[in-house]
Amino acid sequence: KQEVTQIPAALSVPEGENLVLNCSFTDSAIYNLQWFRQDPGKGLTSLLLIQSSQREQTSGRLNASLDKSSGRSTLYIAASQPGDSATYLCAVTNAGDSWGKLQFGAGTQVVVTP
């Protein structure tokens, strides 16, 4: 049974530092992995989607890597800003799933201090 884990549960960094968020999953049979951002009282916003055949995706200051064989993904956020403060969730779509339902980790709560 697939399990998705995010460590640490919370992280605080000073503005300007790079952020490194980790996600691990136990079953490498996935279609894709996504990183989401969740702000209090708001829904989830998709940041990056990595297909199982890809190694990484980049968007602006964000870069996500995927090592499917070892069951790991890392989200890098360069030069963090206070506006990056949020909870970051990773989610996988399992290969045996027909509809694309997402299986989430519990998230990493990030605080970027000015």
Added chain:
Amino acid sequence: GAGVSQSPRYKVAKRGQDVALRCDPISGHVSLFWYQQALGQGPEFLTYFQNEAQLDKSGLPSDRFFAERPEGSVSTLKIQRTQQEDSAVYLCASSLRLAGRTDTQYFGPGTRLTVL
């Protein structure tokens, strides 16, 4: 166009009451998902619709939970005889295509349900 909207945003119910939560997906989106997010946890899948057909309800925690999407657009999640363990944020998401394994899901803001 507009994103996914959900109503109400907040709902307080007494234990034993029935509640109905509404989701308006992005116009034209075929796939619709409901998720339940407990405090401090990631969302967990409840059910999936492809147009008006409910193709997967494996995540519904009990027969007190019921969902419908009769015309293939708006969806309603109904919880009968609410219990305290039903307290959570209920998220709705839609995606453009059928079997959206490669599609981004667009999430609504959620409905926070508190059962007293």
